[in-house]
Amino acid sequence: MHYLSDEKVKFLEEKANDIRQSIIEMLLEAKSGHTAGPLGMADVFTLLYFHALKYDPKNPNQEDRDRLVLSNGHICPVLYATMAHAGYMPVEELKTLRKFGSRLQGHPHREFMPWLESSSGPLGSGLSQTVGMALAERIDKGRMSEKTFYCLTGDGELDEGNNWEAIMLASKEKLHNLIAIVDRNNIQIDGYTEDVMPISPLVEKWEAFGWHVQDVDGHNFEMLAEAIGKAKSVYDRPSVIIANTIPGKGVKEFQWDPAWHGKAPNKEEADMALKELRTLGGQIRSEHE
Amino acid sequence: MLNPKLKLNPKVFNDDCEQEPIRKGFGMGLQEAGEKDTSIVALCADLTESTQMHHFKNSFPERFVEIGVAEQNLATVSSGMAAMGKYPFCSSYAMFSPGRNWEQIRTTICYNDRPVCIVGSHAGVSVGPDGGTHQALEDIALMRVLPNMMVFSPCDSIEAKKVTLAIAGKKKPAYLRLAREKTGIITTEETPFEIGKAQVFYESDGIPNVGIIATGSLVRNAILAARDLEKKGIKSKVLNITTIKPIDADAVIALAKETGKIVTIEEHQVAGGLGGAVSEVLSQNLPTKMKILGINDQFGQSGTPNELVKFYKLDREGIADSVIDFLK
Numbered sequence: 001m002h003y004l005s006d007e008k009v010k011f012l013e014e015k016a017n018d019i020r021q022s023i024i025e026m027l028l029e030a031k032s033g034h035t036a037g038p039l040g041m042a043d044v045f046t047l048l049y050f051h052a053l054k055y056d057p058k059n060p061n062q063e064d065r066d067r068l069v070l071s072n073g074h075i076c077p078v079l080y081a082t083m084a085h086a087g088y089m090p091v092e093e094l095k096t097l098r099k100f101g102s103r104l105q106g107h108p109h110r111e112f113m114p115w116l117e118s119s120s121g122p123l124g125s126g127l128s129q130t131v132g133m134a135l136a137e138r139i140d141k142g143r144m145s146e147k148t149f150y151c152l153t154g155d156g157e158l159d160e161g162n163n164w165e166a167i168m169l170a171s172k173e174k175l176h177n178l179i180a181i182v183d184r185n186n187i188q189i190d191g192y193t194e195d196v197m198p199i200s201p202l203v204e205k206w207e208a209f210g211w212h213v214q215d216v217d218g219h220n221f222e223m224l225a226e227a228i229g230k231a232k233s234v235y236d237r238p239s240v241i242i243a244n245t246i247p248g249k250g251v252k253e254f255q256w257d258p259a260w261h262g263k264a265p266n267k268e269e270a271d272m273a274l275k276e277l278r279t280l281g282g283q284i285r286s287e288h289e
Numbered sequence: 290m291l292n293p294k295l296k297l298n299p300k301v302f303n304d305d306c307e308q309e310p311i312r313k314g315f316g317m318g319l320q321e322a323g324e325k326d327t328s329i330v331a332l333c334a335d336l337t338e339s340t341q342m343h344h345f346k347n348s349f350p351e352r353f354v355e356i357g358v359a360e361q362n363l364a365t366v367s368s369g370m371a372a373m374g375k376y377p378f379c380s381s382y383a384m385f386s387p388g389r390n391w392e393q394i395r396t397t398i399c400y401n402d403r404p405v406c407i408v409g410s411h412a413g414v415s416v417g418p419d420g421g422t423h424q425a426l427e428d429i430a431l432m433r434v435l436p437n438m439m440v441f442s443p444c445d446s447i448e449a450k451k452v453t454l455a456i457a458g459k460k461k462p463a464y465l466r467l468a469r470e471k472t473g474i475i476t477t478e479e480t481p482f483e484i485g486k487a488q489v490f491y492e493s494d495g496i497p498n499v500g501i502i503a504t505g506s507l508v509r510n511a512i513l514a515a516r517d518l519e520k521k522g523i524k525s526k527v528l529n530i531t532t533i534k535p536i537d538a539d540a541v542i543a544l545a546k547e548t549g550k551i552v553t554i555e556e557h558q559v560a561g562g563l564g565g566a567v568s569e570v571l572s573q574n575l576p577t578k579m580k581i582l583g584i585n586d587q588f589g590q591s592g593t594p595n596e597l598v599k600f601y602k603l604d605r606e607g608i609a610d611s612v613i614d615f616l617k
Contacts, residue, residue: 067372069369109400110401110402111400111402117372118368118369118372118397118401119396119397119400119401120396121396122392122393122396124361125361125365125368125393125396125397128361128362128365128366128369129365129366129368129369129372129397130369131362131366131369132365132366132367132368132369132370132371132372132373132377133369133370133372133373134369135354135366135369135370136330136369136370136372136373136374136375137373139330139351139352139375140373140374161361162361162362162365162393165356165357165359165361165362166362166365166366168357168359169356169357169359169362169366173354
């Protein structure tokens with residue numbers, strides 16, 4: 001489970017690249033939405049849906065599935081794209097993002113897409129919902145539970161006090177099957193996180209609250225897989241994986257720039273981004289050339 | 290006279306009418322619901338005894354979660370538990386839940402359509418000496434505007450127990466508004482209760498001049514005022530609305546049709562509460578002259594519950610005077 005073969009890593013890299021291309025295509029079509037976060041988290045989502053998570057897209061409500069709550073709902077293009085590539089819906093449907101009547105609402109809404117564990121958009125409440133899920137599971141199954149409860153949050157989102165209420169409760173209740181993954185990409189709408197509202201040092205903060213903490217490269221599949229394996233083996237505390245990611249990862253013109261937090265590419269920018277992804281940054285010739 | 294079909298408490302007019310806090314009925318109801326249904330869980334934000342959740346906690350400690358002073362977490366953890374098939378009741382003072390955590394309730398409970406009951410105790414000015422910070426006067430408005438949310442405001446402890454059991458059977462998002470202070474008992478164990486059905490509690494002999502619609506802790510004052518008014522020749526019908534949403538529009542329209550004039554009474558801001566709900570029904574179906582009695586765009590303050598209810602003219606004399614003024 002923890003070890004990834006070279007073939008698996010190559011498979012995951014290709015899958016993540018496909019997902020990034022889908023993200024660009026859907027944002028171009030939608031003409032609005034968030035670009036940097038979805039591209040930055042494509043590797044984490046790929047690892048989760050194509051390696052770590054227990055689920056069945058043909059039977060999305062099966063009781064023994066793992067639960068994944070996306071707290072920072074604005075990065076939903078990566079959730080939708082990954083779920084489409086994982087078989088929940090046709091990849092073609094991704095182009096309906098943000099359009100009237102689409103299941104792909106601008107921020108996730110489970111009334112439209114019932115296989116989502118929660119709706120989200122307003123920040124800071126995903127972790128506490130995941131804590132509630134893990135608490136309910138403990139009442140029903142105790143130590144016999146075989147589910148893992150994942151919550152994905154942003155780093156700017158940690159400004160929200162509701163998170164810290166949840167962090168305290170999860171620690172008090174020793175929710176060992178709860179894994180939070182923080183997208184540590186250092187940007188938020190108004191600029192760099194450490195300028196807008198300094199949240200460092202994250203490792204020490206979560207540790208002080210009683211969590212098992214791992215600080216990893218969010219683009220390294222082997223490190224991510226190992227971190228999830230290690231988090232699952234912790235039996236007396238909740239776990240957090242701080243996934244250090246590059247906002248806009250995969251398209252060097254978008255990387256690290258807070259301006260790409262909340263806007264979609266135009267046609268020219270999208271063509272450039274897709275070419276860069278298809279040629280792996282110019283390393284290979286695109287089949288479209 | 291009291292509506293004989295409803296088997297109401299005959300001592301309701303007496304000074305020795307039994308008194309009990311409305312919140313107590315909730316506590317007993319939750320414990321009974323918890324016995325019948327093991328999917329029911331309870332969460333509290335450091336006010337377990339005050340909100341009467343300690344009965345449930347003592348009986349089912351494994352199904353009780355102490356959240357601490359964190360009302361945003363209270364609502365959102367409840368939503369998460371509901372996602373796993375539980376029916377959570379989460380309690381605090383109404384000023385803090387739903388006062389502080391409205392957006393969390395909107396998004397994680399209503400938008401998600403997760404079955405959670407928000408229990409807001411200590412609503413209204415009758416909280417008394419704690420003062421205005423602790424007297425929720427806006428909670429009905431806050432909860433009434435949310436899609437998927439039902440809103441309940443029981444009139445006494447016995448009804449609060451029935452409402453709690455009915456909510457537990459319904460398993461939908463709900464808001465249950467409770468009062469702190471001892472309140473006269475109006476109903477009996479035999480009085481029927483049905484979600485969404487308003488009931489005429491009191492009716493003068495003859496053709497009524499005015500319809501009085503009341504909710505929660507002020508229903509008894511409304512009945513007492515109606516009897517005082519009757520002695521002065523003003524005939525009325527008193528309708529108790531426990532389910533503020535979905536409101537019993539048929540009962541409201543029928544009362545307006547019969548009386549031609551409507552007075553509403555609540556321990557809440559005049560804006561957005563029961564009076565607002567009634568006027569939304571009437572203005573669109575049967576425009577009727579109305580007077581909304583409540584707290585008029587002010588905050589509460591310290592005092593004994595009786596002093597405050599009198600100051601805001603919501604005691605039997607204040608209500609009767611307002612009705613007389615309105616009918617002039």
